[in-house]
Amino acid sequence: MTKRVWNFSAGPGVLPLPVLEEAQRDLLALPEVGMSVLEISHRSEWFDAILDETERNLRQLLNIPEGYHVLFLQGGASLQFAMVPMNLLGDGSADYIVSGSWGEKAFQEAQKLGKARLAWNGKAERYTRVPSPNELELDPNARYVHFTSNETIQGVEFQSEPPVGEVPLVCDMSSDFLSRPVDIGRYALLYAGAQKNAGPAGVTVVIVRDDLLERLPDNLPTMLDYRVQAQNRSVYNTPPVFAIYIVMLVSRWLLNTIGGLERMHQINREKASLLYDAIDRSEGFYQGHAHPECRSLMNVTWRLPNEELEKEFLKEAQANDLYELKGHRSVGGCRASIYNAMPIEGVRALQEFMLDFARRKA
Ligand SMILES: *Cc1c(COP(=O)(O)O)cnc(C)c1O
Numbered sequence: 001m002t003k004r005v006w007n008f009s010a011g012p013g014v015l016p017l018p019v020l021e022e023a024q025r026d027l028l029a030l031p032e033v034g035m036s037v038l039e040i041s042h043r044s045e046w047f048d049a050i051l052d053e054t055e056r057n058l059r060q061l062l063n064i065p066e067g068y069h070v071l072f073l074q075g076g077a078s079l080q081f082a083m084v085p086m087n088l089l090g091d092g093s094a095d096y097i098v099s100g101s102w103g104e105k106a107f108q109e110a111q112k113l114g115k116a117r118l119a120w121n122g123k124a125e126r127y128t129r130v131p132s133p134n135e136l137e138l139d140p141n142a143r144y145v146h147f148t149s150n151e152t153i154q155g156v157e158f159q160s161e162p163p164v165g166e167v168p169l170v171c172d173m174s175s176d177f178l179s180r181p182v183d184i185g186r187y188a189l190l191y192a193g194a195q196k197n198a199g200p201a202g203v204t205v206v207i208v209r210d211d212l213l214e215r216l217p218d219n220l221p222t223m224l225d226y227r228v229q230a231q232n233r234s235v236y237n238t239p240p241v242f243a244i245y246i247v248m249l250v251s252r253w254l255l256n257t258i259g260g261l262e263r264m265h266q267i268n269r270e271k272a273s274l275l276y277d278a279i280d281r282s283e284g285f286y287q288g289h290a291h292p293e294c295r296s297l298m299n300v301t302w303r304l305p306n307e308e309l310e311k312e313f314l315k316e317a318q319a320n321d322l323y324e325l326k327g328h329r330s331v332g333g334c335r336a337s338i339y340n341a342m343p344i345e346g347v348r349a350l351q352e353f354m355l356d357f358a359r360r361k362a
Helices: 017-024 045-062 076-086 101-113 226-231 241-258 261-278 307-319 344-361
Strands: 068-073 093-098 115-121 145-148 169-172 189-193 202-210 299-303 334-337
Touching: 017 241, 045 202, 045 241, 045 344, 068 076, 068 226, 076 101, 076 169, 076 202, 093 101, 093 299, 101 115, 101 145, 101 334, 202 226, 241 261, 261 299, 261 344, 307 334, 307 344
Parallel strands: 093 115, 093 145, 145 169, 169 189
Antiparallel strands: 068 202, 189 202, 299 334
16 A cells, blocks of 8 residues: 555545545445446435435434434535525524634625624634633524634634524534534534545535524525425435545444544544643743634644744654644644544654654754
């Protein structure tokens, strides 16, 4: 096998090796089907079974209560920035809690489509934290409140849902979906592009409460109408068959190899603490971007004393098989994305490299 490096990419991100191996084995012919998953009809009973199992696994992993649809859509999380207001806003107003770059994009898109207001904005503080409940300026008549559970670029994560009372809660969960248990019952709708933590690029999982589907406008473009997608079980048109198949394998891996989301969360906490320890023990050589109480378990962001050292760090890291550690251009510095599929050995290798680099350069 070609050598694999430690891949800390923010997305598309690392996938579990057993999933890739199985996909490789099955690529020419699915067992008992005799055709590649790249070739089968989305109307076939085999794909039906793939769709069924993917949904069933997600329902089991997340303990999704009755009364929710699970949809597999295209267009990425970015299309959800538009679909959410198109479907849910009507002539009302929605509240946006903006704790990073993705939340800002969602807010801007909603403003194009109707009335959206800021319930909180962390931009003036360079998106280094999430709001405390008493900072939220919520409109009790809002059609929904939107927030981003984990801001992938800044590495800022909500530790619990913002309290929004009776107003429907909508969440962009792209980069921490399936990283921990979630009380789905608290959400009206949540969405996640698969390529961070659940699969490859090309499919977006949407979990939506059924009662929302009863109040949608009638004039929506067919493909952008949640109701149509729900009534047609995500196969109104040709869905991303291969991407859904990989999400199925990832969900199987989470259930059978990891043992569920409680265990996954525990492993993720362990992995993240290795890197935050390296930051905290460096006596200021590494500066974490996020406030400690809002630190992301998925995307660890930090800076070095200057850009020269950052360049050197990234170059040396790569020479040690530690790849894709450059921070997003809007934040600078470094970012290690340590999604579910990043083994703890990879995080240990990065931690050791960080400690060693700081010893030599501080
Ligand atoms: C990556 C990401 C997006 C954008 O996803 P696309 O699938 O590229 O549209 C949106 N929100 C969050 C939180 C992300 O991490």
